[in-house]
Amino acid sequence: MNQMTEVEQKAVEMLNEPKIVARNVQVYYGDTHAIKDVDVDIPAQSVTAFIGPSGCGKSTFLRTLNRMNDTIDICRVEGDILIDGEDVYDPKVDPVQLRAKVGMVFQKPNPFPKSIYDNVAYGPRIHGLSRNKTELDEIVTSSLQKAGLWDEVKDRLDAPGTGLSGGQQQRLCIARAIAVNPEIILMDEPCSALDPIATAKVEELIDELRENYTIVIVTHSMQQAARVSQRTAFFHLGVLVEEGPTEDIFTNPHDKRTQDYITGRFG
Amino acid sequence: MSDTIASTDAAATAGPRKGSLLVLDKRTRKRNAAEARFRLMGQIAVTIGVLALVGLLTSILMNGLSSFRQTYIQVSVYLDPAKLDKNGNRNLEDIAKVTTFGYAPLLKKALADKMAKEGISIEGLSEKDAAALISKEAPADLRRYVLAHPTSIGKTVSFNLLASGRIDGYYKGRVTMESAKLDRNVSPQQLMLADKLKADGVLTTRFNWEFFTAPDASDTRPEAAGLGVAILGSAYMMLVVLVLSLPLGVAASIYLEEFAPQNALTDLIEVNIANLAAVPSIVFGILGLAVFINFAGLPQSAPIVGGLVLTLMTLPTIIIATRAALKAVPPSIRDAALGVGASKMQSVFHHVLPLAMPGILTGTIIGLAQALGETAPLLLIGMVAFVREYPGAPPEGFFDPASALPVQVYNWTQRGDPAFVERASGAIIVLLVFLVLMNLIAIILRRRFERRW
Amino acid sequence: MSVGILILIVLGLALLGYFVGRQRALSKAANEGRKLHSLPSYYGQFLALFTAVPALILLAAWLFVQPMLIESHVSGLIPDSAIPEGGARSLVMSDVRRIADGLDALMEQGGLGEEDLTRMRADLTNIRSRLAEVGIALGSNVPVEVFDAAKTYRSEKNTGSLLMTIAVLGLSLASGGWAFMRIRPELRARNNSETFVKALLLGSSLVAILTTVGIVGSLLFETFHFFQIYPAKDFFFSTVWNPQFRGGSDLGILPLLWGTFYVSFVALVVAVPIGLMIAIYLSEYAGRALRNLAKPAIEVLAGIPTIVYGLFALITVGPFLRDWIAQPMGLGTSSSSVLTAGLVMGIMLIPFVSSLSDDIINAVPQAMRDGSYGLGATQSETIRQVILPAALPGVVGAILLAASRAIGETMIVVLGAGAAARLGLNPFDAMTTVTVKIVSQLTGDTEFASPETLVAFALGLTLFVFTLGLNVLALYIVRKYREQYE
Structure with missing residues (x-):
């Protein structure tokens, strides 16, 4: 109890600095200890990349940030995750409200089988972000613009979202996340299902979004982490091995494991 | 690109800014209430579903359990030679000439003697009314006994005879003193007599074995109606269904799953099987009537026709189950057999089929259970007929008229006397017990032999 | 001879054929000092299949066709005058069938010999009461033509089933014998019998098509009859x-x-x-x-x-x-x-x-x-x-x-x-x-x-x-x- 208030205290002190603070986070899947003792600070208005070999727990950790793991029965989270100094695992927190603040984009583009317009309008509608149709239209338009998809789809907003190309679908999913007006956007390997050209577009988009949002991205590709992120965290076997400015991690890793991974010894 | 960024700032302020995560905003509270309502609707739906099952079973059990107990009257009957064998020569043919009507007076007298001996008398109750406590079926039973034991004539024999349906109903709560006042078929005096007889131990209620063995009885004798012919008829039909549908179904499945080439004929067969599974059962009844009875000239009401119709209905079920079982056998088994030089046919019959057998049998039993409960098609092929004769031994017995369990239920629901509702519900219980047993066997088979690759 | 017994005989022959076929293959192989192409049991299976299957198919076909032939022949024997006013030929035919059944029952109970039957005349003997004895109740007295038709029906039925027995057993023996002659060590018995079995499997799966044909056929056929005597327009559009x-x-x-x-x-x-x-x-x-x-x-x-x-x-x-x-x-x-x-x-x-x-x-x-x-x-x-x-x-x-x-x-x-x-x-x-x-x-x-x-x-x-x-x-x-x- 004592320790917790101490942590909160510290968080309040650093309020201006990190958007997300994680301390001593443990995640269990049934009997498996998937995430061990993770401490990390994620600054606002920047892109933080989680890298590491597959199965290292980076996606699992990402999903604890907006409590997406709640939907899995056997998953259990311990430790503190604070967003703006508030513990997201506090019993008073409604995950629904949390997820409006912390949006998410998934590995595989997953547009709903609805029209492009309805895909983007879905979030604002359920959260009641607009008072009338005009406002909703505005939100949809600006979200699509921010996602860089507007010019491609403005003439066919009524077409099904599933009919777009893979890259367009992923940008539609980003637009859908933006439309809820979140402060943080979590991206779980958003480009792994896309071809290089679509990937480039999405990366460009991430870079632009940084101005207004705190972005956490899980990626397989070290080049991508180097291209889009300001800070990088390296996970290995459920442990956060090293975290720091992206340049430092790639040019001057402290840990042997990070070095091995970056130089391609394993992964 | 620049205009995108320009519009960004405008939109970023468009949505209302959220407060602390620790405080539920109004809208979230509303949405959570909607969530709770939705969840409640789901709970209600599940409850309705479960309650429907409970209600259905309770209703049947409450109405039907009493049919397993029956009221009997114990009387000693003097088999008067003067009435039963006027010539006194104990010639069976002569004895047979005495109809059941000739036996009724004996019963009347026996009961009157009994009442006199016990000192029972009810005001306003004639001897005839008193005798009406005994089922109309009793004289026939008596006659059957005498014909089987001609030497008993002249002796006094004790019989345990069925009480009439209303008296039986009185002890099951169906008939009351009040209802008896309004009832043409029973009077309060008769009920009083019944109570006295019960006090003296003459009238007893015991387990009703006859319900399982006796044949159907006429409209006015619900107390004598039993399921004997129906159970036998259903058993015959199930035998026909099993003997025909298992080999046919397995053969068809093997062909479709292992040998069928990709062509129009195979497609046609597949489409046919899928559609036959969805054809209303009554249409199969029409098929049976038109083809098996009118065209092929098979007899009406016969288990063979019922069996044939049910076979056609069960085939799709068995074929679907068998194909699933065959599909579940991994290709590696086939490859292994083919690899050591077995022919395709040998690999199927020696390896695949034995491994698929538990699945096939489970499917077959479930198909049989479905067939056992099927009613509508049997109505059309004359199974509703009133049949009191037991069908003979197979195979000739397959062509004799018979009833079937579900049809017997339907038959009894069409009778006037409310005692038949009890019988119908009782018959349903018997039917359900058979179904539960069959399904249990299927479940045990599946558990025991289930194989995972 | 009843159909059941006939089937049993054919199956018995097939079983016999199995052992004979096996034995013949083995002895031939030993005599000629050659190796068998297939396992001995396949020669048995080959012979058994040829003994049973064609005969059983013939039996099924016969059972199907015979009633139709007799029916149409006998129904042609009944003159229009014997059909009561307002009645239908099919009703008279059902009387014919019942009389024929009744006559069979009478003969079985020993009350009637074959010669008695030929002498029995509808106008002389009271058929109605005699048939009632065996539980066949007839609505009215029987016209001579109908009774004669019933007698013809009965005798044709009996001849038919006798012919059927002979034909089925004959075919069973003939095709079995043919298969028997073909048994030689170099006969590809396995392949032959497997082809045969495969045809049987295909036949079984055709039952599904037959059922559909039966359903659609019988529904269409009788519906067509219905619309001949009742206007389709009234059926589809009348509200009564x-x-x-x-x-x-x-x-x-x-x-x-x-x-x-x-x-x-x-x-x-x-x-x-x-x-x-x-x-x-x-x-x-x-x-x-x-x-x-x-x-x-x-x-x-x-x-x-x-x-x-x-x-x-x-x-x-x-x-x-x-x-x-x-x-x-x-x-x-x-x-x-x-x-x-x-x-x-x-x-x-x-x-x-x-x-x-x-x-x-x-x-x-x-x-x-x-x-x-x-x-x-x-x-x-x-x-x-x-x-x-x-x-x-x-x-x-x-x-x-x-x-x-x-x-x-x-x-x-x-x-x-x-x-x-x-x-x-x-x-x-x-x-x-x-x-x-x-x-x-x-x-x-x-x-x-x-x-x-x-x-x-x-x-x-x-x-x-x-x-x-x-x-x-x-x-x-x-x-x-x-x-x-x-």
């Missing part, structure tokens, strides 16, 4: 259903269709929301314990025969609705009503809807749910706005399948809906359905060639077309839906 025993019936299908659709509609109104909510709750909300308990309970509902539901409607639901709702509110006095049948049928359809919907809801990919939760949607919002719209085509297919079930259901409506053909809106009124009328027109002693009986086939055809159409449509929709996520 009033069959009369003496003819002059009104046989309009509209009131029956109305009753069918009304009852089915009520059933779907009950079953679809409840079944769908059960599927949703059990797959999205319920814990493991509840699921393991409630799911089998709901599935038990699906295994209960419809006669049980019918009885439930008759003795519990009907009286309850009448005594507690209809009568106090002055809406009706009948315990069998559209609502009774509809409610009970709805209960019957609940497991059908819920298990189909369950499959369909589970087919919606997890990614859809994740996407919605990731945007901060609640579970119910996700279900209502993402999962259900995504699953909609599949759910529609499931509902259509349930509707097809409801339309074809018989026992519940027979016991719960009533028998009065009525075009009305009050759900507490008794109405009747197509299936109820098929049952009532085809049970009991009715004259087969009358429009009152034949109309059942037209009703059956209508029913068949409706349910088949719904099914094909539903399966098409469901398949399309599945492709969407594959």
